Amino acid sequence: MTKIIDGKAVAKKVNAQTATAVAELAAQGIQPGIAVIIVGDDAASQIYVRNKNRKATKLGMHSVVRQLPATTSQDELLAIIAAYNADDSIHGILVQSPLPAQINEPLITMAIDPKKDVDGFHPTNVGKLITNFPGNYPVANTPRGIMTMLADYGVDPAGKTAVVIGRSTIVGKPMAALLTNANATVTIAHSKTADLKAVARTADILVVATGIAHLITGADIKPGATVIDVGMDRDENGKLVGDVDFDSAQGIAGLITPVPGGVGPMTIATLMQTTVELAKWSDVSE
Numbered sequence: 001m002t003k004i005i006d007g008k009a010v011a012k013k014v015n016a017q018t019a020t021a022v023a024e025l026a027a028q029g030i031q032p033g034i035a036v037i038i039v040g041d042d043a044a045s046q047i048y049v050r051n052k053n054r055k056a057t058k059l060g061m062h063s064v065v066r067q068l069p070a071t072t073s074q075d076e077l078l079a080i081i082a083a084y085n086a087d088d089s090i091h092g093i094l095v096q097s098p099l100p101a102q103i104n105e106p107l108i109t110m111a112i113d114p115k116k117d118v119d120g121f122h123p124t125n126v127g128k129l130i131t132n133f134p135g136n137y138p139v140a141n142t143p144r145g146i147m148t149m150l151a152d153y154g155v156d157p158a159g160k161t162a163v164v165i166g167r168s169t170i171v172g173k174p175m176a177a178l179l180t181n182a183n184a185t186v187t188i189a190h191s192k193t194a195d196l197k198a199v200a201r202t203a204d205i206l207v208v209a210t211g212i213a214h215l216i217t218g219a220d221i222k223p224g225a226t227v228i229d230v231g232m233d234r235d236e237n238g239k240l241v242g243d244v245d246f247d248s249a250q251g252i253a254g255l256i257t258p259v260p261g262g263v264g265p266m267t268i269a270t271l272m273q274t275t276v277e278l279a280k281w282s283d284v285s286e
């Protein structure tokens with residue numbers, strides 16, 4: 001039988017821990033602060049940013065949303081980031097992706113102070129993750145949230161074969177690094193991988209982050225595998241579905257995340273967790 005990984009339930013536990021950490025910081029006179037910058041009016045991004053703001057406020061954090069028009073220039077955005085870098089009430093800065101075409105996303109990522117890089121996308125933090133550097137630094141929230149879910153369901157990656165389909169900076173690459181650091185044997189597969197589905201079938205842990213609805217079906221899954229679906233796609237009826245065909249995976253996968261209700265809620269819960277950590281670490285002199 002296939003067991004469903006309840007991302008909402010795990011997110012609730014993470015949020016409870018975050019609320020405790022916020023209260024502990026409040027006793028020291030520190031209120032974690034997050035600034036989310038959104039450029040343009042992408043409908044899905046508007047919803048995600050609204051949810052981030054609501055959750056941060058509910059958890060007792062200082063939360064700022066900076067809505068900018070789609071015509072915002074790169075220099076304008078850089079100036080806003082510089083102001084948040086210098087603002088002591090803000091511990092985490094996030095620029096919502098995707099950005100309009102006139103803005104060079106890597107340049108924007110580089111402009112965020114690595115100590116306030118709540119997304120964990122700055123090359124300094126990515127480098128630390130890849131080298132499994134000791135100490136405190138932010139790690140991309142979606143893959144980190146997936147690691148939390150795996151731990152919560154007793155899935156230890158050590159000694160397992162993991163396949164990550166997708167090589168994005170937000171998910172695929174940091175996911176592969178986290179699984180490698182947890183002693184899995186990891187393959188990154190992508191659109192140019194020869195016989196992608198045969199590679200998928202080797203996985204004890206299969207993470208799918210392609211943006212292609214129902215790319216992976218039950219026939220592509222190793223019996224008993226843990227399947228993590230990062231997809232957020234629309235089917236022909238406009239219904240939200242994942243990159244994995246959930247129905248055909250039943251009875252084959254050992255564990256599977258649903259869409260919605262799997263990885264998505266963990267992304268926001270982990271973002272809140274990271275914000276609090278950045279606030280804590282900012283108080284510790286190096």
Ligand SMILES: Nc1nc2c(c(=O)[nH]1)N[C@@H](CN(C=O)c1ccc(C(=O)N[C@@H](CCC(=O)O)C(=O)O)cc1)CN2
Binds near residue numbers: 095097170232266
């Ligand atoms: N700067 C960033 N931009 C983006 C990130 C990111 O981590 N940092 N991730 C995604 C979008 N995202 C958060 O920003 C996100 C996506 C989805 C969910 C979520 O809770 N999904 C729900 C379903 C929602 C729905 O019904 O539409 C679920 O899966 O249950 C949260 C956060 C891209 N941009």
